[in-house]
Amino acid sequence: MSTRPRLVTASAAPSQRCGACHSHTMCLAASASGANPGTADAPPTLTLNKGQRVFGSGTPFDCLYLLCEGECKTERGIGDGQTQVTGFYQPGEILGLDALAGDSYCSDAIALSECTLCRLPYGALLAAMGRLPALRAQFQQLMGSEIARLQANLLLLGHARAPRRLAALLLDLASRRAAPGRMCKRFRLSMSREDIAAYLGLSGESVSRLLSALRADGVLRVRNREIELLDVARLRRLAAPEALA
Amino acid sequence: MSTRPRLVTASAAPSQRCGACHSHTMCLAASASGANPGTADAPPTLTLNKGQRVFGSGTPFDCLYLLCEGECKTERGIGDGQTQVTGFYQPGEILGLDALAGDSYCSDAIALSECTLCRLPYGALLAAMGRLPALRAQFQQLMGSEIARLQANLLLLGHARAPRRLAALLLDLASRRAAPGRMCKRFRLSMSREDIAAYLGLSGESVSRLLSALRADGVLRVRNREIELLDVARLRRLAAPEALA
DNA sequence: CGCTGTATTGATAACCATCAAAGAGGGTGG
């Protein structure tokens, strides 16, 4: 239960997956100019088991994390044990951006499955950005999309009823699991109903009920955490009935 | 903070207000390297009346805006005429960060009072960041705080009942109007009840009712848009009853 | 094969949106 995260400093070539990674350039830039020039081609990687923390709120901020494999959530506690899940993350996405404001992380990042992540030392990243204009622009864009993503969630929590919130999340998950533009119709949720509820600002029971209702309407199949989307068009209509010209 | 590098190479002094501006360095950096080197010491400024738009959703993104005087809101339409207000901005704060993800703004920014703003051409800003590490770090921190701010709002909309949402907003407004750490107990709201409601995910009527209730409890005085906080401690308890050790 | 955490389903009630109408403010033009 208390297997601690291991820090793997591979001496060999980076893994095959690294080559295919969307943020490979960022990863390399951070490691190449970073604290440990000896392992320039293989940035430090860490592996976590389900439930382990990548970083915790209050911990001093020193690096961002690129998620290579697995899925994570980030959440912020609100004192009485409740938490607001602020994001679900999939391979290729970056965790820890909310820490740039201060000197410590302000949310908890937790593995929802077995995960591998690359550490991106922030100092090295900043330095690399000085030399590489493209990296600079890429990073700004990354932060911009995090901001846009959070704004979209704000919209959802502020002005959408429960069914629309869930529909939007399902579509988001389905589209992020596949190549851009396409849609993954069959997938496995890595998070619990409670996690979904905490993300959408609902109760776990409500999420359960909504999923049952969607199943009853023939919009999807649910079996535990296995999801299959049967009627994507209807789901889209649910997620944005009047908007989206 | 204390080591604020001065980037001023200008011979003539910028306007008095610019000198006091919190983001003066960023402003100068953008203009000094920017499109119009002839006016390097006086960045292009625009003045808007109450209700006018700074930028609109869908407009091509070319620059950020530093708010010098007045107040603004940013909002996103959700199709049927409803809007979600994503932020209220005060002098020294920067608008347009959500556009960095793409090539056009994805929200509307609207003046809540007469405003003056500085245009910060984004290309110039990026270029300046290449030369000035301090500016780079400052800008990253800026984006980080925008992300942290949005996450905090997400928390509010996801897990707080209406009274807590309003209390949190009032405290936020009060603290941002004064020097850091202090609190402005008496101020004038520049936004309507509807704006507040659209920000908090409530209805205008609810905001009205909540303000009346707070007045009845002796927590504050409300007269139109004039607010005076009478019992800040109670307001804080409302905003965070169980959290905040 | 029972155990424990997770998920479903039902009943009830709290919370807040909605509809409706009256009251105040601020500005404009007489």
Place this chain on the structure above:
DNA sequence: CCACCCTCTTTGATGGTTATCAATACAGCG
């Protein structure tokens, strides 16, 4: 200076949506 109009705000009554409590079913795992 006053009357008027228009918008914003307040306040009340009602209903819908969703949280909460409670109990059962289920799955994964030792």
